[in-house]
Amino acid sequence: MSTIYKICPRELWQAAERAGRFDGAPIDLTDGYIHFSTAAQAKETAEKHFAGQDDLLLVAVDGSRLGAALKYEVSRGGALFPHLYAPLDPADVLWVKPLPLDPSGRHVFPPLAS
Secondary structure, rough: OOOEEEEEEEHHHHHHHHHHOEOOHHHHHHHEEEEEHHHHHHHHHHHHOOOOOOEEEEEEEEEEHHHHEEEOOOOOOHHHEEEOOEEEHHHEEEEEEEEEEEEOOOOOOOHHHH
């Protein structure tokens, strides 16, 4: 199993759970795929794209269940990032946890599996 991660506003994820599918955040819809991060990339993604934002969730997904729609493509700094070219089925989600801010405004991550 390869775990990948999506940082998502709570309200957006709750709407996806009600709908039974996650089509992505506005940036995902614009780019044509759902942006994910690996365990090694998640903290930098939070700092770069979600700095200071609260009420976020960290969604852990079993990447091995996503099939050919999941592609690892060159992105920030030449690193390979997971991109999903399909809606995400909540059944492929391993867990969802809050991503709170510490007193300095940085996100506090739970332990992440690769």
